Amino acid sequence: MDIPKIQWYPGHIAKAEKKLSEVINRVDLVIEVRDARIPLSTGHPHLDKWINNKKHILVINRSDMISPKTITSWNKWFYSKNQYPLWCDAKRGVGINEICQSAKESRFSIDNRRISRGMRIRPIRALTLGFPNVGKSALINRIAKKRVVDSARKAGVTRNLRWIKLESGIDLLDAPGVIPPNLEDQKAALHLALCDDIGEAAYEIESVAIEFIKIISTLNNDKNANISVKQISNRYGVDIKKGFECPSDWINEAASKHTSGDTRRMSHKLLEDYRNQMLGKISLEVPQ
Numbered sequence: 644m645d646i647p648k649i650q651w652y653p654g655h656i657a658k659a660e661k662k663l664s665e666v667i668n669r670v671d672l673v674i675e676v677r678d679a680r681i682p683l684s685t686g687h688p689h690l691d692k693w694i695n696n697k698k699h700i701l702v703i704n705r706s707d708m709i710s711p712k713t714i715t716s717w718n719k720w721f722y723s724k725n726q727y728p729l730w731c732d733a734k735r736g737v738g739i740n741e742i743c744q745s746a747k748e749s750r751f752s753i754d755n756r757r758i759s760r761g762m763r764i765r766p767i768r769a770l771t772l773g774f775p776n777v778g779k780s781a782l783i784n785r786i787a788k789k790r791v792v793d794s795a796r797k798a799g800v801t802r803n804l805r806w807i808k809l810e811s812g813i814d815l816l817d818a819p820g821v822i823p824p825n826l827e828d829q830k831a832a833l834h835l836a837l838c839d840d841i842g843e844a845a846y847e848i849e850s851v852a853i854e855f856i857k858i859i860s861t862l863n864n865d866k867n868a869n870i871s872v873k874q875i876s877n878r879y880g881v882d883i884k885k886g887f888e889c890p891s892d893w894i895n896e897a898a899s900k901h902t903s904g905d906t907r908r909m910s911h912k913l914l915e916d917y918r919n920q921m922l923g924k925i926s927l928e929v930p931q
């Protein structure tokens with residue numbers, strides 16, 4: 644891959660990881676949140692260490708951003724690995740009941756274990772864990788049924804650890820997104836950049852836009868990725884298939900139509916349009 648190296652590990656995340664490591668032993672349940680457009684790249688390489696032998700619920704958020712067909716094929720893929728993700732759209736509140744139900748089941752089994760050991764029952768402690776901007780805080784607000792924590796459209800909104808007490812006997816911990824200090828997998832880093840899961844300061848926008856067009860070109864033959872060449876071409880009045888041949892020429896041509904020839908602004912526009920679903924429900928990763 645010829646894009647400049649993508650690295651992002653802001654100070655607040657380093658601090659948060661340190662604080663997390665201090666409380667992690669007191670946590671009973673980890674609610675892991677991933678991004679449906681990139682369910683593999685948003686799987687944290689150190690997750691097993693965080694979970695240790697705690698209960699674990701895998702939530703794949705932003706289900707509205709990929710097609711139902713892609714979800715079905717991901718489910719087949721996950722089931723074959725004995726993993727059973729719960730899909731949700733935390734923005735609109737879809738799939739939240741199933742997550743609450745699963746958390747309650749975890750609570751019963753933790754309560755029973757404490758009773759069998761002669762221990763007092765207390766609220767269970769659940770941590771929402773995942774990469775920045777995947778929708779952890781939005782999910783907490785949905786579970787709590789009111790806005791209890793900040794949630795907004797950029798990576799790095801949650802800066803501190805914050806406990807939320809729920810009536811259902813569950814204490815939920817909102818934490819900043821975590822990310823490995825070293826983004827060794829640069830393909831995953833590119834996916835994180837495209838989905839706005841890492842800050843823009845971490846990469847050069849034109850190179851990332853060029854890589855985006857190359858990814859679309861590769862995914863174009865995969866039905867699961869749900870690429871609509873027509874929708875993308877019509878939006879900019881420039882055939883995206885030309886971009887498949889030479890991405891930088893496509894950006895130049897689109898820039899001359901839309902951003903007075905400014906290719907940087909055009910690159911930004913293309914990525915923002917993708918993130919705002921103006922190009923359709925495109926999944927950047929598909930099960931292999």
Ligand SMILES: Nc1nc2c(ncn2[C@@H]2O[C@H](COP(=O)(O)OP(=O)(O)OP(=O)(O)O)[C@@H](O)[C@H]2O)c(=O)[nH]1
Nearest residue numbers: 705732733776777778779780781795799800801820
């Ligand atoms: N389309 C869509 N948008 C979502 C969904 N969940 C969250 N969002 C939006 O994504 C943005 C980021 O959500 P947050 O809840 O702040 O994400 P976070 O994981 O807490 O981010 P950090 O605190 O930065 O780690 C917000 O603008 C949400 O409205 C979803 O399921 N679908």
Ligand SMILES: [Mg+2]
Nearest residue numbers: 779780800801
């Ligand atoms: Mg947050």
